[in-house]
Amino acid sequence: MKLPIDDIEIGPRFRKDMGDLEGLAASIEREGLLQPIGINLAKELVFGHRRLNACRLLGWTDIFVVVVDVTSIIAGEYEENEVRKDFSVSERVEIMETIETFQHGGNRLAEQEQDFALARNTAAKKAGFGNRETARQANSVIKHGSPEKNPQHVAQLNGQETRDVIAAPLIERATAKVSAA
Secondary structure (H helix, E strand, O other): OEEEHHHOEOOOOOOOOOOOHHHHHHHHHHHOOOOOEEEOOOOEEEEOHHHHHHHHHOOOOEEEEEEOOOOOHHHHHHHHHHOOOOOOHHHHHHHHHHHHOOOOOOOOHHHHHHHHHHHHHHHHHHOOOOOHHHHHHHHHHHHHOOOOOOHHHHHOOOOHHHHHHHHHHHHHHHHHHHHHO
């Protein structure tokens, strides 16, 4: 169902930092609004504040909505933003590798190499890595096993972003062990 954006009431929100709205708007312009925003029967925004603002940036006057029955707007906003799962590092590597396989153009070899390098950097960023080097390091950790099994490989890595990449699988395994217990 579509509603005029101006008909949606926006009350107090927890999220103050809207992040990269221009990037979200570009994504919506490129791929469309993949997830409608949520409102209650009174047309009060429950979730999707960033999407709503991004669509406003695009000049939209109407937006797709889903009407939800939640115990409170606060509960709905919290559940939408916190009770979800981001891609794991290995899933991000797989996404990056899939994006990299798309064909790139260019007639001369130099153009093709430049296009491929750009495609690799774009793939790394779209997969959620800060840059291609971090993605390469994450891929290496995934391919060479866990840090416990290959400490020499981990010793070669540096930087906070890389430490985060290494920590993610360890946290996932520890969480799985606790859940299984």
